[in-house]
Amino acid sequence: MSKENKQKNFKFNPWWIYGVVGIIFLGMYLSDQSRWSVPQKTTISKFYQFLDSSQVEKVVVYNKNSAEVFLKPAALKSKTHNKIEPTDVLGNPNIGPHYTLEIGNDEIFQNKLDEAQKANKLASYDYKTSGDWTDILTSFLPIIILVGFWIFMMRRMSGGGAGGGGGQIFSIGKSKAKLFDEKNDVKTTFKDVAGLEGAKEEIQEIVEFLKNPQKYTNLGGKIPKGALLVGPPGTGKTLLAKAVAGEAQVPFFSLSGSDFVEMFVGVGASRVRDLFKQAKEKSPAIIFIDEIDAVGRARGKNNFSGSNDERENTLNQLLTEMDGFGTDTSVIVLAATNRADVLDKALMRAGRFDRQIYVDLPDVRERKEIFEVHLAPLKKVEGLDTDFLAKQTPGFSGADIANVCNEAALIAARNNKEAVDKQDFLDAVDRIVGGLEKKNKIITPEEKKAIAIHEAGHATVSWMLEHAAPLIKVTIVPRGQSLGAAWYLPEERQIVRPNQMLDEMCATMGGRAAEKVIFDNISTGALSDLEKVTKQARAMVTVYGLNDKLGNITYYDSSGQTDYNFSKPYSEETARTIDQEISILIEAQYQRAIMILQENKDKLNQLADILIEKEVIFKDDLETIFGKRPFDKVSHEEIV
Template sequence: MSNKTNKKDQKEPNKLPKFSFYWIYAIIFALLIGFQLMRGVSNISDDLSENDFNAMLADNDIEKINIVNEDVAHITIKKEALQQKEKYKDVSKPSLLKDANAPHYVYDFGDLQNFENELNSKKSTLNLDFDKGNSRQTNILGELIGWLPFILLIGLWIFFMRRMSGGGASGGGGQIFSIGKSKAKLFDKDQKVKTSFKDVAGLEGAKEEVQEIVDFLKSPEKYTSLGGKIPKGALLVGPPGTGKTLLAKAVAGEAGVPFFSLSGSDFVEMFVGVGASRVRDLFKQAAQKSPSIIFIDEIDAIGRARGKNSMTGGNDERENTLNQLLTEMDGFGTDVNVIVLAATNRADVLDKALMRAGRFDRQIYVDLPDLNERKEIFEVHIKPLKLDKDVDLEFLAQQTPGFSGADIANLCNEAALIAARNSKKAVGHQDFLDAVDRIVGGLEKKNKIITPGEKKTIAFHEAGHATASWFLEHAAPLVKVTIVPRGQSLGAAWYLPEERMIVRTEQMLDEMCATLAGRAAEKIIFNKISTGALNDLEKVTRQARAMVTVYGLNEKVGNLTYYDSSGQSDYNFSKPYSEETAKLIDQEISIIIESQYQRAIDILNEHKDQLTELAELLLEKEVIFKANLETIFGKRPFIKEEVIPTKTKKVTEDLNTNSEIN
């Protein structure tokens, strides 16, 4: 018991609020106001009319008249009159709030000269014996209220100046002169980053590259003894959510050297020259703490190509900041162990001078994770979750092609929320599948009103996709077909696409044919087409245009590409080809699409009975799976079968599926 009480006694002082000098100011201000209020209350007197005042003068009841601030008269009644006359009973009663020496009445006399002349006249005429005096009184509270607007303005000015100059890493302390100081957050031995390479799943190639940077900072003589030079910087490039910032944090945690972290937007300020000043201060601090690392996240905020769409000429503030950054990176000597890491998902807009050798010496591409890497990422993010025994990470990795690390983290969190919503004690496999449904397709709309005719059209449209993809060799394996509205879609066919590094012409054509099979089914069954194929048409048009203009897969146009992967084309016109070539491109795109549409019609006509059977089953059950298709069509003839665990009741879609919004 004694140990417990000691612990409680030790914790209680920590709960007390910290002392602040503002408390003293507040107490003094409160005392001043209270004193003034009590003073005002203690001097409360009754107002007096002119007739009553003249009556008092005539009866010689007034002992003293005190003119205050040449404005009002304070009237004091004689003690004999207070005791003998009934009309003075109210003012003669003692009170806690009233001072014994306070005047009994206040009389507003108007013009001072006339009032004094009248008093002198009546005093001599009526033989009155009152005393007359003059005094000045100061109202502290009134004076303070008068100055209050100016005090508030000064306080607001000080507040905004402190906010604008906001204390950076260099310790500006809120002074206006510190606005040019760097705003980078410093992590060193006192504020150590706990993230390590163990917390970064996948990204093996990227980790190898940055591991070399870590080794160099730990033992630079290993490299410099052979004549090697210090690398100036490394640029992490990749799609959003792939772990670029996480990888930089891991470098900081592994290297154990001072780590300056900031965003590209931290250099941007409303004042001219502030960005360049902050760059200088940042590199000065990093050099003082060498060896060290500078990490600039979203560097495209200041690193955009110069001279493009500049409306302010050569004196653009962002360009000045970039120029200073380029100068500082060149200004490093080989004996200063400072490395700059930067991250962006828009490398195509960066300035060429920033990307050249000698500045960012190496570019590390952080790509979307493959199958094995997705499994590793799942293993990291399921650690805080209470999992059921039926969770199959191998299958979840197969079901999420195209997911980034951030997407998988969101998927695990969504699965936990779904399990909690259903009052489960552990997160099960089905919760993960429902989470994929929720993330990819959106919320299920159970109350959406669809007419029987529309529902039948949707069923045949989705059955057309399923049928054509079953009999096309290179189409993605089908997983599920549904006509349940979800998100913006009225129905969808979900596939499990093969992860390919390159795509051949026949593979693209088979995918286009399967995509157009939805509209082809509507044409065959109803002899009418609808607007439900908008997403299909958009997809195939994009694919056909890419075949002709990007990948050089068209015989008539030839082995040409009109795609600029750098994003910094020097062309001064919109199309790098003639009008005749543009006409040829349009014709070839149309021929490709129409030929695949006709091919889809031929396949569906050949299997029309099975198409009808599948659509009727879909109308009955609303959701059908691969097993239902095998019952109708038999085993798929040409593909290697993907392994799908039999214990799952529901198989769901993935991010890069051939789904369509109808």
């Protein structure tokens, strides 16, 4: 590092001044050895005896009313002074003062000292005025050190100077929001946000309102109070807020919902007041609260918290600041959460969050755009097909795609490649979805055959069903917690029909059905399959109203209120009916899978043998055995 860079990185800390001053005072205090001795009190008559017997070395008189007596080293050894310690608290020789006394008549005392000095019974004496500045400072040094340590600890507990003066004493109620303005430039813009066209359009309108309010107010429009970004994790809600901070030419305050939470009562509400006070002073301004569910959870849902809960006080203050008396200011509140169902209804109403922008998982076209953004900094092979990568990652969020690109680069580097190619991305998808390969896992031949039959059963049933997801590859190499896996490319549907759900359930039960057909026995390897089909069947019966016996009824509550109730929204008789219908659905698809596999038992065994030999088979191997799949559609091969 050059000298110029070191100078730029050097930051002066005012605490260094306090440290230097403290060290100086401490040195002055320690250098005065007389402070480490403990003198004894004596009377004026005894002092005259010591003086007449030539035992006194030096006398220091303070303000003509008290004196300190320093004895000669030889006198210290006599029994008369056995109460005087020969050493001080540090183990050094006790140089005095050894005695202190009160002076009655200072004139007589002065004459006695003069006579003793003339008779060579006293080496010297001196007059001093106690209370000079050095004595005062050194005597108060321990108190100064304790006060300084207490101040330092209070600064550390209150945030260390972060967030608008939060480091000062008693300023724990100050807001911890980070301010972005022309001094703190954010380089993220809307161009860096791939996909999310609808969300960007609404967010851009808010930014445009702040930049050019007359365009809207001339027609009688009002500035929106707030916008809530809702969506699954990793879809780009915080990235959109960063883009707003980069695009808006107004102050932008950013903080997390947990920044309001503190162990001290009243701190959260105080921080909300301070945050809006700062924003109003710099208005027009934008406040961004990430993960607002930390402070905006619905009141009264937690049965174990009292009415004077600290979080509720913070929420009440936030509600008042967003839309209460005297809040007609140009301050817009942006917030992000992936748990909108737990937010308080008063927070969600129009007038506080006027707009609720749903940031959904990207579709295949948006995934292509996201891939192009994250592929830009990578060294990749020429002609890399981003359309193919987008189709291979259904259900992936923007954060997942970023992880895929990074993992592909790491895999390419691990294999000593100079550029990232298509296979690296496929391996990265497998690594993220399935987990790390465990080729050294000890598996017996019988277990390996059972795994091969299980996975071949999935592949066979899905190949024979119209609405099952098209197969990509099957492997019996253990990954993560699974002993084998079948990889599919599901069709991206907006609505799902019962026959499509039933085909998917049947394909999922194909693994256990294959074990039953081949071995006439089943194993515990179908646990994840059973969990999946049970959830699907329960959703068909209780959520989507797709069961004929129960009819067009749902027990799903989008508000999330039923999660906090101890009772079910249906009777015990209905609960038994639900359990029966779920079991009937699953068993029907299990028997259906067994029938399909019995009809194709030879092909199932042939596929399992190839799988045992190669450990990994692809779609081409299935076409060789079963022939071309008649249900494949063109829409699977092209981007819509």
